Amino acid sequence: MRTAYTADQIRGAEHTLMARLPEGTLMQRAAAGLAAVCADLLGHVYGRRVVLLVGSGDNGGDALYAGQRLARRGARVGAVLAGSKTHEAGLRALLEAGGRVVGADEIGAADLILDGLVGIGASGALREPYARLAEAANAAPGRVVAVDVPSGVDASSGRVEGAAVRAAVTVTMGAYKTGLLVDPGAEFAGRVELVDIGLGAYVPDPDVVALGHEDVARLLPRPGAESDKYRRGVLGVAAGSHLYTGAAVLAVGGALRAGAGMVRYAGAEEPVAQVRAHWPEAVITVLDRPSIDEVGRVQAWVLGPGLGTGERAHDLAASVLASDVPVLIDADGLTIVAKDRELLRRTAPVLLTPHAGELARLTGAERADIEAARLEHVRAAAAELGVTVLLKGSTTLIAGPSGQARVNVTGSSWLATGGTGDVLSGVAGALLAQGLSCYDAAACGAYVHGLAGRLAADGAPLAAADVATAVPAAIRAVTSGSAYGEKLGER
């Protein structure tokens, strides 16, 4: 499990730790970790060109001391001093080790550029000359390593307003910052390496948590000797319509592959024919009326993919939501409850799985604003609606009604193709039916789905059905202790 924190939380912890240590200790620990990652990236250090972008704060200090260490090993280190002031001792140390102060024109010739413009002390968009230097680093052929946080990325939220450094690697000090795990910030951070500076004991409860293989393996249900299909958990799927038959097929496929004891599919004749053809395993009810009265007992429902948004779909949604089991609402189901919020008044749990556009419909916020500040919006929606919300997209986030939040670190941009969300609804729905809470089903569902996406894509396009097919392999990767997909920044 990875835990991530806001800038304020980190600052508080650093304050406490710093008071117990001789001055400068933390910065030396940070610099040592930074220099080690840089040396590793460079392969051999002697004779390589390193340019430091040095801001006026301690982030610049980290860069200068790391530069000193690289210069001592024979690197040709130049510092671009960007701030109105400079960490004096750090600069002295660099110069004594043979480093120089250089102009921005040397950025283009560097093998490695160390971004020490701003870290957790930043506020707002990068000002000049920082913004220009960030652009120059991005345009240069050298590898870019960000110190603590890529400058221009808000450490607490992942927001990027204006120019920002696009790093190959971000070396972060003490603990993960939330903004390194949430897009757009995560995209700018590249691979994230954590340097232990001894902060561990001093951090408060995390802002967000990212599950890893071990956590998901622990949460995923496994059948036991006494299991039968009913005890494992039966999922009902109310999805598809005469217009959208594929959504039903994909949702049922995701559910079957994710370990549901049984899937009961309820729908109109056209999607029924398709589901039957693809999944003989599913138990089918052809719905003459928009009601689930004729459907056998289930432990959870998936409601919405391809359902349509007319009166009939509304009435079917009402019937599903009148049940006493957990309901996952996706796609058209979300449009229906956005128009009729009363439907969400129920005592059994609700899990909503919107993308940014659907969340905009639910809360009235602008889609672009949601994408710029995902965490803030998903938390606000969960609190306002009193349900668990999984926000899909380049970073998938899960928030519960009391402010708790998880960020999913698996996934692949190849998943941005029609129908993959329908598969996710089936996967997470199957986990709900197997007894996981909405919060755990959402997080484990997103994790497994994201891994399945990576496996299915393997660097090339995928179709949504491939993701469903890869779900068992993803579960195997999680439960077998393989390290596949565990590194941050592999996408």
Ligand SMILES: NC(=O)C1=CN([C@@H]2O[C@H](COP(=O)(O)OP(=O)(O)OC[C@H]3O[C@@H](n4cnc5c(N)ncnc54)[C@H](O)[C@@H]3O)[C@@H](O)[C@H]2O)[C@@H](O)CC1
């Ligand atoms: N506090 C600690 O215990 C430690 C801090 N460390 C480093 O120190 C960093 C934090 O240092 P600071 O608190 O000095 O803050 P920063 O170095 O992140 O930035 C502060 C400076 O940047 C300027 N600034 C802020 N926003 C700006 C913007 N948008 N455009 C241009 N300039 C801007 C401010 O005027 C201020 O001078 C961490 O990110 C980390 O790299 C590490 O050395 C580990 C220990």
Ligand SMILES: Nc1ncnc2c1ncn2[C@@H]1O[C@H](COP(=O)(O)OP(=O)(O)O)[C@@H](O)[C@H]1O
């Ligand atoms: N850029 C991206 N990077 C990673 N994952 C993405 C990206 N865009 C979409 N996804 C994922 O793909 C799936 C798309 O779901 P959704 O938007 O509901 O599509 P559909 O309705 O066509 O199934 C979600 O799991 C989402 O998180």
Ligand SMILES: [K+]
């Ligand atoms: K930085």
